Amino acid sequence: MNDPFPPSPWERRFQRVVEIVPYVTLAASLVISLASPVQPEGGIPRTLALTALALAWCLGAHTLLPAAVRGRRVAVTVHFVGVLATAALLTLHHPSFLIYCITGLFLAADFAPSRWTFAAVAATSFVLYGSTLDWAQATVQLIVFYLAIIVVQTVAIGGGHIAGIKIEDRQRKYRKAASDLQAAMEENAGLHAQLLTQAHQAGILDERQRMAREIHDTLAQGLAGIITQLRAAQRLEDSATHVELALNLAQDSLTEARRSVAALQPHQLEDAHLPEAMTTLARDWSQSTGVDLHVEVTGDRVPLSPAIEVTLFRVAQEALANVAKHAGATRAGLTLSYTGAVVLLDIRDDGTGIHNPSGEGFGLSSMRQRLRGIGGSLEIESTPGEGTAVSATIPALQGNPR
Template sequence: MTGPFWERTLQRWNAVCWALYGLLAAAIVALDPPGEAKIWSLVLIGAVAGSYAMVVRFPRVLRPHAYLGVLVVALSGLAYLRPGYAALFMVTLPHFWIFAGSWRAAVVFSGAGAVGTLATSVLRAGWSAEFFTSNVVSTLIVYAASVLIGTWVHQVVEESHERARLLAELERAQAELSRAHQRQGAADERERMAREIHDTLAQGFASIIVLAEAARSGLDRADGRSAQQLRSIESTARENLAEARDLVGSARQYGGAAAGSVAATLRRTLDRFTEDTGLAVTAELAEINCDQQTRIALLRCTQESLANVRKHARASTVGVVLAQQPYGVELEITDDGVGFETARSRGFGLDGMRKRLAELGGELAVTSSLGDGTRVWAMIPLESEPLT
């Protein structure tokens, strides 16, 4: 039995127990006539005190069960030497439950103490009805009561230990879960940064490369196309620089998208795409009231789709439709390019678009086949109605 409560209980009981033993020893010294009984009584009390001190101070030298054995012998001897000493068994009963270590051992040792006390009392005084009534019955009642109380206390202590164990396991599980959340949070943040870099800086650099190659190949022409491409390179580089500063400074209040109408934002992006590529773009862009996260997601999906058209589609026309539906806002981007097999597509851009939309409760569908162009459909649910 451990814990602050039992430690305090043990200290109080020990104080009472050893006070009684001290008074008993003093009474024996002062009142008992000289003789073997007096000597043996003091020896037995000293043996109990010494073995108790040993088991408390030096538990590796004297084990608790050895102390209980000494206690059983001492109680039996004292009950044999003097009438009334059998009552010491009642005083020392808690020690059997404190030092036994288990319910079974406590029952066995306390039972041995009761039997030894009664047996030596019979040897000293003989058997009689009065002895049976005054000693045997009272000792058995005390022993039975100690077993019942000790069993209950032992069960309470075991339950408290089990609760403590479960609480410790719960704390370990919570700590591990917290560490897992931290690791997942770090992984999610790395993925978010990678997606932002891909959707902004990487796409911008890709545009710069394409424009630079086109400008270099057209240096010999005098149609002014190279100058326009160089201006686009400068503009794209400046935008990339602003994006990089936003990413490094973690101050992406607008995620690289200027505040304002989502239709106007997409229109600027499409105009820039037409200027850079010369492709024909048809656009039907409805005025939609949405929050900034939705605006950014729609812009990134448009930018990624147009970047794929520029790099892979070999298309001549591109169509963009932004519309409000009862269930949310829809964005559709189509091209008449060479298409691709969607089952084999493992690009980071498409996965990034899906995850970005999923964070807002939306979804993405890409349909394409070789020679038939590509259709990208994105949907984001809206909580509020558009302003009229």
């Protein structure tokens, strides 16, 4: 398992220094002691023996151990105690080994960050200064002075070890956070690209559905009306009226086809607001179907946004087309209500009704999709043999006055 917070280059360099410090300080102390003209009791043989003991301890208790064992707290403690003990023996034998005694200050970093770091620094300082003090001639003031030095050194060095660890740990976390942020930004960039692709595909699908609704609401209905009028003309000797209506429907369908291709609104809304367009639609529909259609507009009329007016007009077209094709009605009603926050469109008939008002025929789906696209909703109430009521509710988003 990878370490989420690997050591920094500084930590690795410091650890390599700590590994060689005992050998460097021991070798320097040995060279100075052997070069000294005054040799202590036991002379050079004792110096070499104690040095060999210290060297063997450093090798056996630390360097030659496996890396996994070497880093355990027990192994670190045993190694530190042995180094400090051999340093005390060597310093008491010859003062030049004070250099080797300093090794304990470096090894104290292995306990950081914990209170044992301070204990290790304090023990090293005590051996370092205590071995040079002539206890037989020491005064109280001198002992207090040495103790004060030990305390200050313990706080300074131990605190430095811990502060260094904490600072490095914080920097590691900052680097990790920056890395995670960069990864998140790259992931977000990928997601953004995916969303753009999906939005593009959704736009294509919406446009296809819009064109399908436009064709269904204009060309299909116009062609159906033409066919109805031509069939009626076939059954009558005087067919001029029906042929004229068929020609008018064909002309309107051609006009709507051109407008659909150009994505324009219905021509009925080009120079008029929704109530007038609804009145025109009702008159033309009633004339072509022979069904009596009553139109009523209630509330304070306000200019609505083009999208709202087009949607309500197309819903009315589709609902009336369904009445003409399926209801077999003799009377119908269209009510457009301005209620302030919303606009209501109700279309009723006294026809045969719908056996499945929740059905998903293209006409009903078209109306629902149009209304959902601008935050509206559609409700259908019908009882077989008692007619149908179609109700559309849509937010009254106002547009610019014409």
